Structure formats: structure tokens, C-alpha cells
Amino acid sequence: MARIAHLLRQFRLAFLASCLAAGAPVMAGAPADPLASPIWAHRLAEVLGPSADVRVDPRLKLLVPVVTEDQRSFPVLVDGRALAAVQRLIVLVDLNPLPVPLDLDLPDAEPFVALRIRLDQRTPVRALAQLADGTWVAHGVWVDAAGGGCSLPPVSRARADWAQGLGQAQARAFVDSDGGVRLRARLRHPMDTGFVADAPLYHLDRLDVRDAQGRPLARARIQASLAEDPVLTLKPRARPGDTLVVEAVDTGGIRYAAKAAVPAVALQTAGR
Amino acid sequence: MIRGADSRMNRANAGAIANIGILGTSAGAVVIDAGTSLGQGRAIRAAAERLAGGRIARVYVTHLHPDHSYGIAAFDPAVVATTAPVLVSLRSGLAAYADGLYRLLGAAMTGTEPTLPGTVVADGVEDIGGRRLRLLTLAGHSAVDLVVLDEVTGTLFAGDLVFHGRAPATPDAQLDRWRAALDRLLTLGHRRVVPGHGPVDPTPDTAIRQTRAWLDWLERTFHEAAARGLSLAEVGELPIPEPLATLAEARYELQRSAVHLYPGVEQRALGPVQRAP
Numbered sequence: 023m024a025r026i027a028h029l030l031r032q033f034r035l036a037f038l039a040s041c042l043a044a045g046a047p048v049m050a051g052a053p054a055d056p057l058a059s060p061i062w063a064h065r066l067a068e069v070l071g072p073s074a075d076v077r078v079d080p081r082l083k084l085l086v087p088v089v090t091e092d093q094r095s096f097p098v099l100v101d102g103r104a105l106a107a108v109q110r111l112i113v114l115v116d117l118n119p120l121p122v123p124l125d126l127d128l129p130d131a132e133p134f135v136a137l138r139i140r141l142d143q144r145t146p147v148r149a150l151a152q153l154a155d156g157t158w159v160a161h162g163v164w165v166d167a168a169g170g171g172c173s174l175p176p177v178s179r180a181r182a183d184w185a186q187g188l189g190q191a192q193a194r195a196f197v198d199s200d201g202g203v204r205l206r207a208r209l210r211h212p213m214d215t216g217f218v219a220d221a222p223l224y225h226l227d228r229l230d231v232r233d234a235q236g237r238p239l240a241r242a243r244i245q246a247s248l249a250e251d252p253v254l255t256l257k258p259r260a261r262p263g264d265t266l267v268v269e270a271v272d273t274g275g276i277r278y279a280a281k282a283a284v285p286a287v288a289l290q291t292a293g294r
Numbered sequence: 295m296i297r298g299a300d301s302r303m304n305r306a307n308a309g310a311i312a313n314i315g316i317l318g319t320s321a322g323a324v325v326i327d328a329g330t331s332l333g334q335g336r337a338i339r340a341a342a343e344r345l346a347g348g349r350i351a352r353v354y355v356t357h358l359h360p361d362h363s364y365g366i367a368a369f370d371p372a373v374v375a376t377t378a379p380v381l382v383s384l385r386s387g388l389a390a391y392a393d394g395l396y397r398l399l400g401a402a403m404t405g406t407e408p409t410l411p412g413t414v415v416a417d418g419v420e421d422i423g424g425r426r427l428r429l430l431t432l433a434g435h436s437a438v439d440l441v442v443l444d445e446v447t448g449t450l451f452a453g454d455l456v457f458h459g460r461a462p463a464t465p466d467a468q469l470d471r472w473r474a475a476l477d478r479l480l481t482l483g484h485r486r487v488v489p490g491h492g493p494v495d496p497t498p499d500t501a502i503r504q505t506r507a508w509l510d511w512l513e514r515t516f517h518e519a520a521a522r523g524l525s526l527a528e529v530g531e532l533p534i535p536e537p538l539a540t541l542a543e544a545r546y547e548l549q550r551s552a553v554h555l556y557p558g559v560e561q562r563a564l565g566p567v568q569r570a571p
Contacts, residue, residue, distance in 0.1 A: 087530045087549040089302075091465075095553065099527035136525030168394055192564035196523030204523045208564050253560065255525040269570070279570035 053078050057146045057162055059116045069114060069122055070150070075157040081105055082161040084149045093171035095138045095249040100149040102133030107154035111135055114162075117145035119172055120215060120247035124254075131231070131240040132202065136255035140171035140215070140247045176212040176250040179221060184212040187251070193268045193280035195260070197287060203260040205231060207268045208253045209278050215246040226278075229270040231258055239266070262286045296338060300460045300492055300542040303330070303361065308402035309395065310334050312361040315451045315488050316342045317444055321423025322351035326442055326451040326488075328365035328374070331399070332406040335365025351422050354429070355411050356453030356490070357436045358383045359465075360391040364406055371412030377431045378414050379438040385410060387437075387466075419445070432479075434472025435462070435490075441479065448485030450498075455479065458492030458501035461538075461547035462508050464554050469513055476506050492542070508538055512548070516556050520563035529556050 055062035056078055066076060085099035102108040111126045111133055123139040133151060141147075148162030178184035187210030196204040209226060216223030225246035231239045239258035260266060262284050270278040296314040299307040308331065315326030316338075323346030329335045342350055353369050355376040356362055363384060366374050376384070388408040396403045420427050428443040435454045442451040454463070455475050479502050487495040487502065495501035519529045530549035538544060 085527045085531065087527070087553075088546055089549060091550045091553040095557075097526035097530065097553070099525055136527050138526060168397055189569050190567045191569070192561070192567055194523065194563070194565045198523075206523050206525075206560075206564060208561060253526070253557070253564075255523070277570040280568035282565075 052076055053160075057148075057164055059146045061116055062146075065114060065116050065121055069112060070158060076150075076160055077157070078161060079105070079159045080161050082149050082151050082159045084147070084161050084163060086147060086163060086165060090141060090165060090167040093141045093167045093169070094174060094176075096141050096147075096165070096167070096171070097136070097138050098147060099136040099255075100134070100151075102149070102151040102159070105133065105151055105153065105159060108133035108151045109154055110152040112150040112152075113137065113139065114148040114150055115139060115141065115145055115247060116148070118142050118247050119217065120245040122243075122245050123248040124245075125243040126256075127241040129238045129241065130259045132257035132259065134255075134257040138249035138253060140213075140249055141165060141167035142172040142247075143167060143169045172215045172247060173217040175218045175221065176214065178210075178212050178250060179214070179218070187211070188272070188276050189278055191268065191270070191278040191280035193266070193282040195266055195282040195284040197262060197285055198257075202257055203264075203266075203284050205256045205258055205260075205266050205268070205282060206253065207256075207280060207282075208251065209270055210251050211272060213246045213248055213250045213252065224273055226252060226270055227273045229254070229268065229278075231256060232267045232269070233258075233260065234265040234267065236267075260284050295488055295494065296341060297493070298361070298491060302543060302546055303395075303398055305398075305400060305402065308334065309361060309364075309399045312359075312454075312490055313488055313492075314338050315442070316345055317425060317427075318346040319351055319423030319425040322346055322349035324351055324422055324425065324427065325353040325369075327356055327362040327453070327490075328353055328369065330361045330364050330395070330406075331403050332365065332367050333402060333404065335368025338365060339368050352420075353411075354440065354442050354451075355380065355384070356440045356442075356451070357438065358387045359436060359454065359463075360388075360395055360408075362453070362490070363388060364391070364395065364403075364408060366411060367405075367407055367409040371409065373413070374411040375413040375415045376411045377417060377429060377438075377440055379431050380440050381411060381414055383437045428482075430478075430482075432471075432475035434468055434470075434475040435464075436466040437468075439475065443482055443484055448483070449488060450479065450482060450484035450486070451488045452479060452490065452502075454490035455505070456487055456489040456495075456501050457505050457508070457541075458487070458489040458495050459504075460492040460542040461544045462505055463547055464512070464551045467509075467551075467554065469509055469555070472509060473506065476502050504541075508541065511535070511538055512551055512555070516552070516559045517563075519556070520560040526552055526556055526560075
């Protein structure tokens with residue numbers, strides 16, 4: 023029995039490999055994947071286009087915990103400040119059915135974002151950063167996870183109070199110890215993936231951060247694999263006294279808006 | 295006592311991470327907690343029978359977490375007991391762990407089915423074969439946590455309300471109730487503590503105070519982090535001060551606890567709810 027199972031497994035792997043080799047677009051600029059993801063070339067072509075120039079560089083920092091405690095809300099931090107002039111950041115989850123929880127343009131913000139994502143299974147999680155010359159830098163890690171992050175009902179659906187939170191947002195600005203500004207926003211939304219019976223795809227779609235004059239600082243395109251009740255942490259370029267404006271809209275047209283005043287100084291905390 | 299491994303569950307330890315208490319009485323063995331799997335439960339039963347003359351008089355289950363409860367099926371349900379509030383929590387929560395355990399532990403889980411205790415006991419003293427065992431239902435580590443005090447030796451079997459040398463786990467914790475439970479434990483007049491995880495504490499209060507220190511630090515740290523605007527990922531990387539940093543699995547449990555507890559703390563720190571005009 024064990025031998026038959028082994029042969030079957032070998033056959034399946036060979037079959038999968040031949041399918042991928044036949045079906046995946048060949049990318050001129052795709053580097054070999056250090057994570058050996060089964061669908062790296064396919065995902066890169068899908069997300070960045072067939073001719074993107076991509077290289078792997080661990081200076082694009084990706085911070086994740088050692089354990090997936092909740093596959094519906096897995097913390098990720100991407101920090102591209104060690105790279106020059108990053109203009110766009112993408113979080114790519116190869117084996118999620120919705121592989122791009124966040125795609126972030128950075129007209130006037132540091133290349134930094136923290137978020138929580140859904141993990142539908144064990145998968146590579148990656149950061150992709152586009153530089154000013156249009157080329158891309160990638161860095162990723164395999165993350166183990168129990169299945170179902172995209173297919174379990176959201177907590178607010180189980181509680182049946184999801185509709186009451188729609189349109190509710192919180193935002194607060196902070197001054198970091200390095201003098202930079204940090205903006206945190208929390209938006210109430212079930213982020214329905216469409217993979218739960220009787221709950222069609224319904225999610226926050228766009229989020230914009232502007233200054234008080236309406237100048238864009240950051241702009242996000244969002245998929246439903248961003249965790250329920252999204253909390254985003256960004257570093258827009260702003261100064262003490264500025265007002266930051268967060269606006270978002272979901273796929274049903276529900277609008278969100280919240281303002282945050284940048285405080286005068288970094289908050290001092292006891293014992294640090 | 296059968297010592298659990300002071301680490302996270304994995305295939306190497308087959309999930310046997312919780313301490314198991316065994317007491318001898320003239321009526322047979324008393325066992326505190328049942329282990330993670332049918333196989334581990336059977337091994338516990340065999341060890342208890344060997345140590346205490348061939349029969350099991352009582353198995354107490356302290357709370358619903360699977361490292362303490364999934365071995366119940368190895369025992370005669372009639373001898374497996376817990377208090378009514380713990381039984382309620384087992385009834386609603388036990389089954390949910392099965393998929394995760396099978397995925398994590400594989401073959402070590404073979405034949406294991408979540409099983410409920412067959413006997414309900416009340417708080418107070420239960421006399422088993424001349425051995426007076428005081429039962430007390432508290433809460434905080436999970437929704438309900440039972441502790442067992444062996445009055446003959448002054449040994450407190452504290453379940454997971456007390457961790458020793460190993461960072462506490464908080465997946466179902468309510469910190470205020472947990473702290474109140476620890477305060478109560480300090481008043482019981484016991485001599486030593488068998489914690490849910492980690493070595494026996496030969497003193498009445500060292501492990502209790504260590505557990506308390508971790509919980510206090512965790513809560514203070516999360517509030518300070520929320521006031522500074524840290525993200526969940528950054529909270530998991532915060533420095534852990536001595537002596538808490540020396541606890542086994544300190545980083546792992548900090549990162550788990552951040553997922554359990556930080557979202558609620560940061561929500562309160564992010565200011566009033568705003569709406570589009």
C-alpha cells in the first residue's frame with residue numbers, strides 16, 4: 023500500500039509540474055524562487071505582468087511571527103526603507119485564492135506597512151517592492167498554517183452583527199522615536215471572501231490617505247484576503263500639527279472616512 | 295507526576311506537554327488530567343495502575359484545553375469527573391480542537407475522539423479512599439479552571455492557572471479573572487504546587503507569582519505598545535525583560551498572546567469611531 027501511495031504521489035507531482043510548465047507564462051525577468059513555490063512564475067505574471075523585472079533581495083524586510091495562531095488574522099509587516107525610492111508595495115500570498123491582500127501606492131509615504139491577512143493554507147508570503155526605475159524587489163518566507171483562513175465565516179458573520187459595523191473607522195497618528203509619522207487606521211468590515219456559503223464576495227476595495235489639502239500620500243487596492251476589521255499601519259510623510267485623512271470604499275459603495283491629527287511629539291512611555 | 299515537555303506541541307513530544315498528577319489512595323489511583331491523545335491517556339492509565347495497585351478511582355479534568363482533556367477516552371467514563379461549569383465548557387469547546395490536533399500530531403492522535411467526563415462533582419472536599427481532595431472551580435486561564443488540593447500532602451494541582459519556568463498560554467484567557475484566581479490560590483494554605491506546565495514548585499507561591507508577573511507584564515506591554523501605535527507584528531518582536539525572558543517558549547507565547555489580546559487593546563487606543571459625512 024505504501025508503495026502504491028508513493029507511486030501515486032510521484033505521478034501527481036510529475037503531472038502538476040508538467041501542467042505548470044505548460045500553463046505558466048515564462049517571465050524574462052523572473053528569478054529562480056528561493057522558496058520553490060509551486061506557482062511563483064504564474065503569480066508573478068498575474069500580479070506584475072509578464073515582462074516585469076524582478077530580483078530577490080532580503081533588504082526588503084518582511085516580519086511575521088513564528089506561529090500562525092489564527093489563520094484568519096496573521097500579522098505581517100513590510101519595511102522597504104533600506105531600499106532606494108520604493109513607489110509601490112505588494113503583499114503576495116502565493117497559495118491564497120485571493121493572493122494580493124494589499125497593493126499599496128506610495129506617492130508620499132515611507133515604504134512601510136503593517137497589516138493582518140488571511141492564510142488559506144501553508145503558503146509562501148512575500149513582499150514585492152517596485153523601485154523608481156520600475157523594477158521589482160521580492161522577499162518572502164514559507165508560513166505554515168491550518169487551512170481555512172479564506173473559507174471560515176468571519177467572526178462578525180457568526181455574531182450576526184457585521185452590518186452594524188459598516189462605515190465605522192478609527193484613525194490615530196503617532197510620532198515615532200525617529201521623528202517619522204505613523205498612521206494607524208481600523209475599519210470595521212467582514213471582508214467576505216466569497217468562499218463561505220451564502221456570503222458573496224464583499225470587501226473593502228480602496229483606501230486613500232491624504233493630507234488636509236487633499237494631496238495623496240498613500241493609496242491601497244484591497245482584496246478580501248485582508249483580515250476582517252482591517253487594521254493598517256502606514257508611515258506617511260507628514261509633520262506635527264498636520265491632519266491626515268483616511269478614506270475608503272467597499273465593493274458595495276459604503277464609504278469610510280476618518281481624520282487623525284499628528285501630535286506634536288513622540289509619546290513617552292514609562293520604563294523605556 | 296508525569297512531566298510534560300516544556301515546549302509547544304509537536305510530533306517529537308506527541309502532544310504530551312501538560313503535567314499529569316497521580317495520587318495513591320486505598321481505593322485506587324487518582325489522576326489529574328488525561329493527556330492529549332487516546333495513546334497518551336492509555337499510557338497514563340497504565341502508569342497510574344502500576345503505581346497505585348491496579349485500579350483507577352478517579353480522573354479529574356481541570357479544563358478544556360486538549361493537552362489536558364483529549365486522553366479522557368482511555369478511561370472508564372464513570373471515573374472521569376469534573377465540576378459542572380467545566381463540563382459546560384468541555385461540551386461547547388472540546389470538539390473544535392480535533393482537526394488541529396490531527397494535523398499537528400498525525401499518527402500520535404490515532405483513535406482519539408473528544409470524550410466528555412461521565413461524572414459531575416461539586417466544589418468542596420471529595421474523600422477518595424481516605425484521601426481528602428479539595429476541589430475549587432476558578433477561571434481566567436480558560437472560561438473555567440478546576441484546581442485540586444490534596445490535603446494530606448498540601449500539594450496543589452493548579453492546572454493551567456499556574457505555569458512554572460514556562461511562559462503561560464492565553465488562547466482563552468481573561469486576565470482580570472486569572473489574576474483574581476491567582477490571588478485566591480495564594481490563600482489556600484498549600485505547601486507546594488504542581489503547575490499545568492513546568493517543574494513542581496516546592497514552595498507555595500513562587501510559580502503563582504511568576505505566572506502573575508508574566509500576565510502583568512503582558513498587559514502593561516500591550517497597553518504601552520498601543521499608546522505608541524505599534525502594529526501586531528511589532529508587538530511580537532518586543533524585548534522580553536529578565537527574568538521573564540528565561541521562561542521556556544517566551545517568544546512563542548508572546549506572539550500568540552499578541553494575537554489573542556492585542557487587537558482588543560489597540561481598538562480602545564485608536565480613538566473614537568468616525569464615519570463618512
